[in-house]
Amino acid sequence: MGNLATTADEILRCARSLIIAGGYNGFSYADISEVVGIRKASIHHHFPSKVDLVRTLLQRYRTEAQAGIAELERHHPAPADQLRAYTSYWAACIGDPTSAFCVCALLATQIPVLPPEIVAEVQAHFRSLSAWLTSVLERGASEGSLAFAGTARSEAEGFMAAVHGAMLSARAYGDPQTFRGITEPLIERLVAGRP
Amino acid sequence: MGNLATTADEILRCARSLIIAGGYNGFSYADISEVVGIRKASIHHHFPSKVDLVRTLLQRYRTEAQAGIAELERHHPAPADQLRAYTSYWAACIGDPTSAFCVCALLATQIPVLPPEIVAEVQAHFRSLSAWLTSVLERGASEGSLAFAGTARSEAEGFMAAVHGAMLSARAYGDPQTFRGITEPLIERLVAGRP
DNA sequence: GACAGCCATCCTACTAGAAGGTAGGCATGG
DNA sequence: CCATGCCTACCTTCTAGTAGGATGGCTGTC
Numbered sequence A, B: 001m002g003n004l005a006t007t008a009d010e011i012l013r014c015a016r017s018l019i020i021a022g023g024y025n026g027f028s029y030a031d032i033s034e035v036v037g038i039r040k041a042s043i044h045h046h047f048p049s050k051v052d053l054v055r056t057l058l059q060r061y062r063t064e065a066q067a068g069i070a071e072l073e074r075h076h077p078a079p080a081d082q083l084r085a086y087t088s089y090w091a092a093c094i095g096d097p098t099s100a101f102c103v104c105a106l107l108a109t110q111i112p113v114l115p116p117e118i119v120a121e122v123q124a125h126f127r128s129l130s131a132w133l134t135s136v137l138e139r140g141a142s143e144g145s146l147a148f149a150g151t152a153r154s155e156a157e158g159f160m161a162a163v164h165g166a167m168l169s170a171r172a173y174g175d176p177q178t179f180r181g182i183t184e185p186l187i188e189r190l191v192a193g194r195p
Numbered sequence C: 001g002a003c004a005g006c007c008a009t010c011c012t013a014c015t016a017g018a019a020g021g022t023a024g025g026c027a028t029g030g
Numbered sequence D: 001c002c003a004t005g006c007c008t009a010c011c012t013t014c015t016a017g018t019a020g021g022a023t024g025g026c027t028g029t030c
Helices: A007-022 A029-036 A040-046 A050-075 A079-094 A103-108 A116-143 A152-173 A177-192 B007-022 B029-036 B040-046 B050-075 B079-094 B103-108 B116-143 B152-173 B177-192
Strands: none
Touching: A007 A029, A007 A040, A007 A050, A007 A103, A029 A040, A050 A079, A050 A103, A050 A116, A079 A116, A079 A152, A079 A177, A103 A116, A103 B152, A116 A152, A116 B152, A152 A177, A152 B103, A152 B116, A152 B152, A152 B177, A177 B152, B007 B029, B007 B040, B007 B050, B007 B103, B029 B040, B050 B079, B050 B103, B050 B116, B079 B116, B079 B152, B079 B177, B103 B116, B116 B152, B152 B177
C-alpha cells in the first residue's frame, strides 16, 4: 500500500547517482527533474537548497554504510572475511555506473570548493570507515589470523587509500576488473603472514 | 627581456590550480579572468573553448611529468630511491593548495561527465605512469633490491592506486602528514624483502 | 455525514546571476 | 600592412532559488 519509494527518496537516489558520475558541480536540479519526472520547483519543496539535498543524501548514505557493515559483520565472523566482503561489495558496484564510486570519496576530491556542511559529512565518513577497518585489523592481529608490519591504524589508512585508489583506476581505465586486481592481493598479503 | 611567463602560460597555470581545487566543472573563464587580470574574451583568444584550454593544460602536464621522471631517474639510479623520490615529490606538493593533487587523478574521478578529448589525455597519463612504475619494479626485482609477491605490473597498479588514495585521504582529513603516513610503509615493504 | 480548515505536494511563471562563447573594434610592433 | 593581443558589448543557455496558485487528502467539529 502506498508507493514504496517516496518522491524524496527518488530525488535522493537520483542525486546520488548523478554525484557519483560528476561530483557536486556536475549535476543540477534540472537534471534531477528530468529523471524523476517532476518540476524543478517541486524539488525545492523537498530540499530547499542544494546543500540541504546533498547533506541529507550523505547522512542517509552514512547510515546505510553503517548498517551494511553491521550486516557484513554478522555474516562473516573472521576479520579476513570481513575485509573480503567489504571489497567484494565494491567490486560488485564498480560495474554499475550509478554506484561505481563511493559518494564520499568522490566528494572528498572536491573538498576545497564544497560547502562546509558537506565537507563535515565527508570527513565523518572517512573517520568512521578508517575506525572500522582499524578495529577489524586489530582483532585479526590479536587472533593471529592477520599479520602486518606497522600499527593497525596505519595499516587501515593504507587499506582504505588503496581501495579508493582502486576505484579511481577502474574508472580511469574503464575496466571493472582493475578493482579486483588491486584489492585482492591487498587482503592476501595480510593473510599470508598468519601462523 | 620579455615577460618570462606569457599570458597563455598564466592562464594555464591558473586553470590547473583551479582544476586541482574543484575539477572540470569547478572553475569558469570568469574565475581565471579575475586571477590573471584579463577579460573573459581574451582567454577565448588564447583558448577558443574550455576543452581546448584543458586539453592543452593536460598535454603540458604530461610533458612536465615525463621530464620530471627522466630527471628523477638521472638523480636516483636505485629503483627504491626512484619510488621514494616520486612519493617525496608529491609529499612536498600536498601542502600547497595549488598543487595538492594530480590533475589527471582528479579529473579521472569525473570521467563520466568529461569531454572525450579530456578523457583520452587522462587515460594516457594513467597508462604511462603505470608503465613507468612497472619498469622500476621490474628492474628492482631483477636486481634483487625490491621484492614483491605478484607481477611487477600488478604491484605497480597497486602502488599507483595507493598513492592516489593517499592524496585523497590527505585532502579528506585536511592533513598533509597523512600522505607520508600511507606512502612510506608502501616502499619500505617492497625494500624489506631484499636479500 | 457535511463542512471547514489545514498541510503536503506539485504546478506555472518568474528572477538574477553565472556559464561558455561570439562579433567586432582598437592598439602595438615586426 | 597585417598579425597578435586585448578590449567592450553582446548572446544564449543554464544555474539555484522564489512567489504564488491549484489539488487533494487528512483532520476536527457541529
